[in-house]
Amino acid sequence: MVWDFILYLLYGLAFFTLGVAILSREIRLSELGIARIIWLLALFGITHGFHEWLEFLEHLSPTIKTPAFSLFRLGVVSVSFMLLLYFGLFINIITYYGDQALKTTPRSVKAIIGFSALTLILLTTYLDMGTGRATVTRIFVAFPGGLLSGIGLMLYSRTARTFSKKVAVNFILAGIFMICYAILTGLIPSQVVVPFFHIKVIFFRSVSAFLIMFFTIRALSVFSLEQHELINERLLRFSQSEKLTSMGILAAGIAHEINNPLANVSLNVEMLKDLTGDDERIARKLKAIERNSARAAKIAQELLHFSREKETGLEPVDINQVITSSCNLLQTHGQGPEINLNLQDVPEIDGIFWKLEEVFINLLMNSIDACVNEDSIEIESFVQNNTVTVILTDTGHGIHEKDLFKVFDPFYTTKPVGRGTGLGLSVCYNIIKQHGGEISLVSSEYGGTVVTVSFPVADGKTMGEQAGER
Template identity: 65%
Template sequence: MGLNFVLYLLYGLAFFTLGVSILSRDIRLSELGIAKIIWLLAAFGLTHGFHEWLELFEHLHPHIQTSLFSYFRLAVVSLSFLFLFYFGLFLNIITIYGDNSLETIPSTIKILVGILAMALIMFAAYLDIGTAKDINTRLLVAFPGGLLAGVGLIIYSRTVKAFSKKVAGNFIYAGSFMICYAVLTGIIPSTFIVPFFEVKIIVFRGISAFLIMTFTIRGLSVFSLEQRELINEHLLRFSQSEKLTSMGILAAGIAHEINNPLTNVSLNVEMLKDLIGDDERVNKKIATIERNATRASRIAKELLHFSRDKQTDLKPVDVNRIIKSTKVLLKNHKLSSIITFDLHDAPKIMGIPWKLEEVFINLLMNSIDACTETDSITLTTFQDNENVVIVITDTGYGINKEDAPMIFDPFFTTKDVGKGTGLGLSVSYNIIKQHGGKISFVSDQNNGVIVRVSFPVITDEH
């Protein structure tokens, strides 16, 4: 009796501690997919720990072994294994399809999966209700649930490996012992005596529970590492924003100083053209002066855009309409024929038309500059939940891995001297953020770039 008391007490305490440790973590800012479903593992720990203490209470007070108490215990253990089953199922979906996959799965599929899982546990409970034992529940729900959770934790370790190899190892160990627990709990009966050791299987279940708790709690440090990286990133951005503010003030002054003489140059060039007449050699020189003055004026204009975020009221705009106007502006470019527009119906967003137009021109011009006549560029628009998404795909030469982290930095460019200012993407990034949007890209050098831009649709608040 004394040994059973200690076993069930520690067995239940291990799972209860697991649940409390998970719930005590602040994971609200986490972008990891597991953060969205970790509460299911916590719910399993709390309910299963409670179930083990019910069994302990039953051993201490044999006279309460009534049908009502047995049914209650069966309901509790069924609920705990249901939480584990859901956790394992969703974790594998995240592992296979990515951290944001649960958000993109249609609600109908989620409801269908929920109904099927519920039907499975109801069927298992129905088979067990006559005996008031949980043999079928353990076999049909606990075993596949624990197996899914264990495999999911092991595979998900590849995701957390980016933060720490040690943390990834804890996920692997936690997953491995979860698989052991699935076998010990789901397949082997509770009355089984382990040969050689001559002890009940409950001893090994308790050891597995303790090891699951230990390595899972250690693995949870991934959220602390993630927050630390997030804080460092914010500090870095704050430091950069301070530098950019000073740079912006300097850029604005330079742009104004450049614009005045450039305006004078342009006016005098026009006057010279009238005075020279048809002298071809002199006209070529004047055309060169005019072309370089225009380029210098464009650089000054981009500097002003970078340094001064002109506030304009947002209004409902049709993204497809803006893209169509962008198409017209680019039609005279020699490579405009390689651009294909695939525009689908999408709701309006709150925006500033001329700024959004500038974004699409910059993005398309970058794609054009990376392409040849044999390449292709496709711009697609569609609605994804509460966002309007614009995807630009090109088959150009792509972006080097070394350059990828810097493409949104001001004045960074991979173009030859005289062909780019390095401000286009930086200005576009700021405009997209001003509109509450997001921009991301995927690039494989020599195989093109995929740029994804999304803006929130108009809500009832606007």
């Protein structure tokens, strides 16, 4: 009796601790897909732990085993296994379709999955009501639910690996013992004594429950690592923004100081042309001076664009029109990579058309310069969570990893001397920030670059609201 008391106490406590540990985590700001469904596993742990204590109470006091008590216990265990089944289904959806899968999955699909699972649970509970034991529920709900949850945790380790290999290992081990628990609980009756060990199966269930709790709690550190990474990223962006602001103030002064002598140079060159007559040698020298002064003037003009403060007068802008216009303007660029557009119907954003056009012309020019005729460029636009996102992908030569953090710095360029000033992406960064947007760049030295630009929807309105206004 003492042994049973300790066993059931620890068995229920392991699951109850699992549930409390998950619910006590601060995961509201997490972007990980598992953060949206982990509460299902937490509620499973709490309800299933409570059920094990009810079962022990039944063993401790046989007189309490009335039809009403048995029905109540059956209801508790059915609810716990229902939560486990839902967790198993959803974590596999996230694993196969990405962390944003639950946001993008149509409600009708979610409703069908939820209704089918609920129907199965109600049916198995009804079939078990005659005996008061959850035999059918364990086979048709607990086993598949535990199996799907275990497989999902193991596969989700691939996402966790981006944060830490140790966290990924904990997900794998939690998944393995969840599968063990699914077999021990779903397929093997509680009265069975395991051969060779001569120990009831309840002991191995308890061990599995403890190991699930232990490794899952260790795996939850993925949320802390994610928050740490997000904080570092925001600090880096803040530092970048501060640096660009300081550079903008400096650039404005430099540009104005440069423009005055350049204007004087241009005037004197025009005068010298009239004085030199037809001397070709002097004409070539003057042409070189004129060409280089024009280049210096262009750099000064880009410095002024870079340093310009935020402008007022934002208007609703269709980002798809901006992209199409930018592509049309570059049609005269000559032969180059094929540009494919995959533009979805997106809501308008608050912006300045010509400045946004400048952003996409700069981005497209960079992609074109990085590509050869056999390469391709794809531009995709879509809306998600009141944010309009544009993804520009090219298959050209990429950027070395050590240079990625410098691409938005003024005067940094990978182009040969004379082909780039290094201010294009800095200007883009500044304009996008003025519009309240974000820009990120992913590339590899082995080829291919992906630029993601996102803007808030105009006035925070959804696409449906904008369509209604039209």
